[in-house]
Amino acid sequence: MTIIDIAEVAGVSKSTVSLVLKASPLVKSETRERVQRVMEEMGYVYNRGAASLRKSSSSVIGMVINDLANPFFAELAIGIEQALQHSGYIPYLAHTAESVARQAEVVRSMREHGAAGIILCPALGTDAADLADLSVPGLPIVLAIRRIAGARLSSVTSDSVGGARRATQHLIGLGHRRIAFIGGAEAMVVRQGRFTGYQEALQAAGLPLDPSLTMESMPTKDGGFQSMLTLLDRSDALNPLTAAVCFNDVVAIGAMLAVTRRGLQVGRDISLVGFDDTAEAQHVSPPLTSIAVDPAGLGKAAAGMLLRHIADTAPKFENYVGEARLVIRDSCRPPLRKDAIA
Numbered sequence: 001m002t003i004i005d006i007a008e009v010a011g012v013s014k015s016t017v018s019l020v021l022k023a024s025p026l027v028k029s030e031t032r033e034r035v036q037r038v039m040e041e042m043g044y045v046y047n048r049g050a051a052s053l054r055k056s057s058s059s060v061i062g063m064v065i066n067d068l069a070n071p072f073f074a075e076l077a078i079g080i081e082q083a084l085q086h087s088g089y090i091p092y093l094a095h096t097a098e099s100v101a102r103q104a105e106v107v108r109s110m111r112e113h114g115a116a117g118i119i120l121c122p123a124l125g126t127d128a129a130d131l132a133d134l135s136v137p138g139l140p141i142v143l144a145i146r147r148i149a150g151a152r153l154s155s156v157t158s159d160s161v162g163g164a165r166r167a168t169q170h171l172i173g174l175g176h177r178r179i180a181f182i183g184g185a186e187a188m189v190v191r192q193g194r195f196t197g198y199q200e201a202l203q204a205a206g207l208p209l210d211p212s213l214t215m216e217s218m219p220t221k222d223g224g225f226q227s228m229l230t231l232l233d234r235s236d237a238l239n240p241l242t243a244a245v246c247f248n249d250v251v252a253i254g255a256m257l258a259v260t261r262r263g264l265q266v267g268r269d270i271s272l273v274g275f276d277d278t279a280e281a282q283h284v285s286p287p288l289t290s291i292a293v294d295p296a297g298l299g300k301a302a303a304g305m306l307l308r309h310i311a312d313t314a315p316k317f318e319n320y321v322g323e324a325r326l327v328i329r330d331s332c333r334p335p336l337r338k339d340a341i342a
Contacts, residue, residue, distance in 0.1 A: 001044050010038040022088070061089045061306065062110035062118035064103060066146075068095045070219070070250050071278040072295050073121060076144065079299025080119055087307060089116060098124045107134045115139065117306045122146045124188065140309035144302045147189050147319075154309065154318040156302040158293035160190050163324030164197030167245045167273040167291055170326055172205045175334045176243040176271060180213040182227045182255055183247030188219075191247060194275065198245050219247050224254025225261075232262050232270075242270065242335040249274035249281045249290055256284060256331070271332040286330035298322050 003017040010017070012035060019027050020035045027035075038044075063080055065073050081091050092115065094106035103123045110118060117140040122131070128150035135141055135153070143155040171179050181198045184191030195214075202209055215231060217223030224246060235241040246252035252274030259270045266272055267286045274281055277292035301320050309315040 001042060003044075006035065006038055006042065006044055009042065010035045023086070058114040058116045059089055060092050060110075060113065060115050061303075062107070062115045062120075063091050063093045064096060064106055064110075064118060064120045065093065066096050066098050066103075066121045066123045067219075070248070071280050072248065072250075072276040073145075075278060075295035076121070076299040076302075079296030080303045081299075082296070083300040083303035084307075087303075089307070096123045100125050100130055104130070104134065111136060111139060117141065117310050119144050119302045119306055122148055124185065140306055140315065142302050142306045142309065144298065145190065149189065152317065154305055154315070156298050156305060156320045156322070157190075158298060158322045159324035160193030161197040161200070163275060163291035163293065163326075164194035164245060165201045166197075166324065166326045167275070167289075168198045168201030169205075170289070170328070171243045171245065171271060171273065171332065172201060172207070174243075174271065174332060177207060178210075178213065178239060178241050178243070179207075180215065180231050180241055180244040181247075182215045182231070182244050183217050183224055183251035184219055185216055191216075194245075194247060213241065217247075217251065219251055221250055221254035221257070224251035225258045226254075227251075228255035228258035229261070232258065232264075243332070244270065244272050246272060246274050249276045249278045249288060252288055252290070252331075253280065253284055256288070267331050267333050268336065271335075273332060277327050281327075282329070289329045289332040290327050292325045292327045293322055 004014055007014045007017045012031060016027060016031065017035055020032050061084060063077055065077055067073050077093065084091050096103040096106060100123050107118060119142050121144045126148055128148055131148055131151045131153060141153050143153050145157060147155045147157050168179060181195055199209055212234065215227035217227045231241055244255060246255055252272050255272055256266050259266050264270055274288045274290040276295060277290040281288040281290045305318055305320065
């Protein structure tokens with residue numbers, strides 16, 4: 001069955017059917033509805049693959065996500081999908097589970113299937129050489145969330161330094177002096193930025209950086225859980241840990257579970273701040289103070305940037321840094337002990 005058959009039954013021209021399939025605003029609503037009704041009755045399915053071959057381009061955009069188990073990246077993917085809804089492009093999702101090898105496989109597969117462009121959340125351990133291997137002429141790639149040093153690709157990130165600085169300043173303002181930094185691996189560019197913000201806030205307040213209060217971990221609930229247990233076990237009874245800035249909300253929620261496991265209460269005994277302000281942060285108990293970066297908005301920004309690169313045969317490199325805003329909830333309060341404020 002072809003669009004000529006649909007046109008004859010609907011009483012319109014072949015070009016009108018084509019415009020309906022492309023969701024063109026030039027077609028009157030009643031005509032569009034009649035054509036769509038005929039297509040449904042006749043069981044017509046538009047072969048977009050064949051159409052792509054005819055016009056030597058693809059309607060597919062690849063979304064390569066590093067960790068869909070993290071609600072932040074799920075919200076980011078939703079933002080990408082929303083931005084592409086009326087663009088004529090269809091998102092194709094792949095999950096790398098933080099594997100550089102898997103990342104190379106899925107990008108190669110997307111290239112073979114003629115993807116028009118790719119939004120890539122780099123897996124842990126990705127370097128500029130890996131990205132150079134993935135890049136080919138005519139295939140725009142936009143990096144999302146994790147910027148890679150030395151990579152000549154456009155990127156969309158959040159303000160890691162400023163966000164972590166605000167989180168630490170908030171805890172200092174409440175009176176906390178023994179403030180830990182939990183989560184992320186030192187090699188991660190995002191972690192480096194957030195740790196820098198944490199350091200800057202301590203330094204501005206005249207507080208020393210205590211290496212014993214810094215814990216690296218995978219950016220997962222288990223990483224936050226184990227890190228907080230270690231910190232609580234080594235906490236000095238005379239000068240106890242009273243607060244922590246966490247790499248992200250997932251790490252913070254793991255840390256909350258550890259605090260509860262030790263018979264302590266988040267907000268009363270230990271104050272915690274997360275990063276990303278995912279939907280889950282609002283619904284844990286107590287609700288988590290977090291740095292809001294609007295993951296869906298970052299996804300929309302990444303999609304918009306990629307569409308500009310697809311349309312431009314010689315695009316300029318772009319670097320978008322999204323706002324990082326402190327959202328205060330009940331997981332942070334002044335320390336109980338007066339001597340902890342001295």
